[in-house]
Amino acid sequence: MLRELQQAFSEALYAEGPESPSVAAAAENLDLMPRLDAPASLAIYRSAVGNCMTESLGEIFPVCAELVGEDCFRTVANLYLRGIPSRHADLARVGDAFPEFVASLDFLSRLPYLADTARLELGLHNAYSASWPPPPHAPGVLGQAIADEPERWRFLLSPSATLLASAHPVLTLWEAHQDRRIEGGWTLDRRAPGERILVFRQGAEIHADLVEPSLWPILLSISEGEPVVKQLELAGALRRSEGQSRDSGINPEENLPILTTIEVLFERGWVVGGEPI
């Protein structure tokens, strides 16, 4: 009985409108209150659930909300609320499927960069609460281990990292909203090239960095957990002589460009360590 009652009440929360059959069905279970009839009672809860979703999504996706405007964002949030059931008790996870949902809405196709903007904002949101990186190895230990066995080690991106390759300049767009250039008449140049972005947290600071095209495949390879040797190959500097064993070590002098590339990844905070596979 309780299960059925809660099921009916739940369906009424997501009904298209107050005249919906599910609202009428849930109202059947309710008594009149002194100054509220059953549909009015349900309307309070329907409104509360909708407001909670709109506010929560608005906190995670503030630039998306600005791009579409308050009324449209509320409409999108209500469609999301009805279309994508929340499966987590944790309200911080409520936006997990929002970028893909935005991408699926035909009426938002006039803003082709919106879904990637949402992906960027979700990355920033998740970076806030992501775990801390593992403690660093002692100086030299990681480098030596990797040099000795590049097939058996992999680099680690920060646990807070999100990689985003967009066909649109969404980081530029996002930054224009942060420093309020949009209020001075700034508009997005839709012909501008797309951007490759790494979102990550370094200490208490959350960063969204543009990634050079040459480094992007290396970061993707690291994010997929591939061994260091793969990234060395991608760096174009693993110059093994023909017939040399793959198990041979790296000669630091021969591979200076590789090591420089790897150092850059560490210095920027993009790579935070390594681990044996």
Added chain:
Amino acid sequence: MTGVEEKQVIRGVGLGLRSRHYDELLAGTGQVPWLEVLLDNYAHGDGLPIRQLELIAERYPLVFHGVGMSLGSADPLDARYLDAVMGLVDRFEPAWLSEHLAWTSSGGRHHHELLPLPFNDEAADTLVARIGEVQDRLGGRMLVENSSGYAAFKASDMSELEFVVRVLEAADCLLLLDINNLYVNSRNHDFDALEFLRGLPRERVAQMHLAGHDDHEHYLVDAHGSPVVEPVWNLYAEAVRLFPDVPVCVEWDRDVPTLDILLDEMKTAGDIMMGAQPGSGGMTSHAS
């Protein structure tokens, strides 16, 4: 009380921790004696929110307050959420953990809103079973809060007071008495809030809440976005007479104001706790 509860002394008027006030609280502004942590804000990941809470915990005694446990749902408890909550409890050792007499999920779908229960045996038994599960994990008693409600069910066959008392006794748990929720419900459902207070088992009232509500003329909504109103202060004064020395927390969740406004609310609550009489002309002592 559990062994955990004995580690921290929670007395007087505390404050619901909100991120806006981190810096001031870490600087010791206002000499707040303890903080109530909305644990749902910390139940994901191990990142900055946790680091900030660690800093807060070094300075303040904490109690934990949850929203997402869905104790009144016909669904089983969400194991992932419960594990996260228990992880936080183990890590921070709050004086106690509280949740609502409500449900927030059904059929595996989370609504992220406190939803009403019918006041009947089945709902009470469901709550008692779920509270028992949580208390088994805690190794001690938890607190449950009387929720505000805007619906009345035909399936109810007892009053809210009878329902709350039955759950408290059967689950052997403690009550977080939300004075504002009680006032809102007494107006919306037309019952005597004082009678409700007098019917509660004194030994089970472990904490109180104070907050503001929205007045929609025909009904009130527990919105936590405005100051405590005078009728709620009056009701709180009655609660203090009935349940002396029970700590109280000032909550404010929407449009969270500057800390000084909350400190003013806390001072009013503290004056009443010390025997002052609430009133439009300021506080006067009962003794005078």
